[in-house]
Amino acid sequence: MTNDPSTCSNAVLRQAMRRIGQLYDDALAPSGLRATQHGLLATVRKMGSPTMRELAERAVMDLSGLSHTLKPLTRDGYLRLAPDPRDRRARRITLTEKGEAKLGETAQLWRGAQDRFEAVFGMERAVALKSELRILTSPEFQDAFNAAGAEMGTGTR
Amino acid sequence: MTNDPSTCSNAVLRQAMRRIGQLYDDALAPSGLRATQHGLLATVRKMGSPTMRELAERAVMDLSGLSHTLKPLTRDGYLRLAPDPRDRRARRITLTEKGEAKLGETAQLWRGAQDRFEAVFGMERAVALKSELRILTSPEFQDAFNAAGAEMGTGTR
DNA sequence: CTCATATGGATGCATATACAAGCTTACGGA
């Protein structure tokens, strides 16, 4: 069977994501944050006050998807959105004090999950795996994939 | 920064999944199926007539999540659910003729994406990556992760 | 300055998923 679904790169990636997402979600559960939300808050803290677009790009997310995803976080007061005075179309995202506090609270939980992941899978291996995955998220890979589509006549896009 | 979000295994996995999911979705777009849906149909075909639970396990999905996800597919006539005569609690999932036909239609599209992925990332590398990811989805990994939680006092569950 | 176009987002709609509840059918006793 040349089209065995168990060999589909996308399917395998998705399955791994579901499982690992589960493990991290469980670890963070006591804080009330999902792993996704924790990741976004941490990314915002690291970036300072990114615009929607900047954060979306960093997180490899669709702009509209990010817009939806941020709602629970702004609703709960962890993030604040304010129009950029330089360009009033843009909205700058900032971590509130409550958000900072929450990140302080989740630090242990997240670290625990991360440590367990590295302990069980192996640090070297974990680093190598993430390295490979980052290549997949690079714009270069995306471009090459689409270019291959043109060459192989499988769909340009 | 020991809690750099860019090193979070979960975040990196998710980002890769979003990107690759996008590429496969685009490739399958002409068929009207999402990559996820295509994967489910193909898995059902491969399994025969699995019950909800069996399919959920194979797909590393939550049973309720699967229940919701199958709705568009049954609604559109690609799949049919029928109670198992042996155990009327269980429901067997079968691919309809329309579903078979659709899979025939998507075969080329999926193969194209898969080929491009392998061509761009490298066949060896793709195989190795999937191998690593499959380990993450194994029950053994999950158990080890949770066991580590108990030992490291980070959260038993 | 004025308008066409590009840029930055927000919103409606649809699928993807998970958890908590609730319902129905099986099954192993007492």
Place this chain on the structure above:
DNA sequence: TCCGTAAGCTTGTATATGCATCCATATGAG
């Protein structure tokens, strides 16, 4: 046979995301 409990699903609710569309602001050409 009657129960209590387990097993297998479905449904309600909430977050996660992407596409198409729409609104507002910025920009560059004339």
